[in-house]
Amino acid sequence: MxxxxxxxxxxxxxxxxxxxxxxxxxxxxxxxxxxxxxxxxxxxxxxxxxxxxxxxxxxxxxxxxxxxxxxxxxxxxxxxxxxxxxxxxxxxxxxxxxxxxxxxxxxxxxxxxxxxxxxxxxxxxxxxxxxxxxxxxDQTPQKLNNIELSEREESILFAVANGKNNKEIAQELFLSEGTVRNNLSQLLEKLEVRDRTQLAIFYYRNYPQK
Missing domain, CATH: 3.40.50.2300 (Response regulator)
Known part of the structure; x- marks a missing residue:
């Protein structure tokens, strides 16, 4: 409930x-x-x-x-x-x-x-x-600077920005939910953001063309 x-x-x-x-x-x-x-x-x-x-x-x-x-x-x-x-x-x-x-x-x-x-x-x-x-x-973008995201990390970032949960991301990328969780934790740490909402903000600021 x-x-x-x-x-x-x-x-x-x-x-x-x-x-x-x-x-x-x-x-x-x-x-x-x-x-x-x-x-x-x-x-x-x-x-x-x-x-x-x-x-x-x-x-x-x-x-x-x-x-x-x-x-x-x-x-x-x-x-x-x-x-x-x-x-x-x-x-x-x-x-x-x-x-x-x-x-x-x-x-x-x-x-x-x-x-x-x-x-x-x-x-x-x-x-x-x-x-x-x-x-x-419209705001000053958060810069990627020397941060390099792998293809998988970018795919997860895109999925999070589109509101998908861990299960949906795992199915879409043919990964286990545990792997998705681990990658998300690493992504949060690498981009220095606190949660999924901030990941979505980061995506829209830095990948507006996608």
Whole structure:
């Protein structure tokens, strides 16, 4: 059972999301909130597997709440849900390490997205994916410098950037999941990034042509 907390400044939206999620027998909603401070309080109180939070809220944004949560729980799994596909929000969300960014209109994708981030994947809504390359290449690229990636490492990097989990990567590259895990660990260390989200950012900054 995937344990979820929902936060949205519109109580009706929060309850509607709760109803949608609880249709799935694999998801349990532990509670709902309506502000950034409530998001932090509920997360620390309930310790859910996934926090699903709106961005624009009265007292503070969902991104500010996420930053506060990450200070105390660095491996928190946070999925942002918003009506705004604002470039700056997307950029900041990626930089702080959230696991996904969905547009509210894409309601059908919310349950699969929660399952995906719970299993370690990074998820972006269709509208967001279309903006990723331009958003990330607008910034100064992280330079490869003298770092050389093998063909396998580049293939794994590409797969991670496209949201594939270890099992899918293993099947695609004809490797064992253990080998994929080992290669991922080496890739994280070599590129000096902390997680799969940062690997995806690195990919889009340095391989925009692919």
């Amino acid at each position: 995937i344990r979820v907390v929902i936060v949205d400044d519109d109580p009706l939206v929060a309850e509607s999301l709760k109803t949608i999620l609880e249709i799935s027998e694999e998801i349990e909603v532990l509670g709902t909130g309506n502000s950034g401070p409530e998001a932090v309080k509920l997360y620390l109180q309930e310790r859910p597997d996934v926090l699903l939070t709106d961005i624009r809220m009265g007292e503070s944004t969902g991104i500010e709440a996420a930053k506060e949560i990450f200070k105390q729980v660095p491996d928190a799994v946070i999925l942002l849900l918003t009506t705004f596909s604002d470039d700056e929000y997307i950029r900041e969300a990626l930089q702080i390490g959230v696991k996904g960014y969905l547009i509210k209109q894409e309601l059908a994708s919310i349950v699969p997205a929660i399952k995906a981030v719970y299993n370690g994947q990074t998820v972006f809504g269709t509208e967001v994916v279309g903006k990723l390359a331009s958003i990330l290449t």
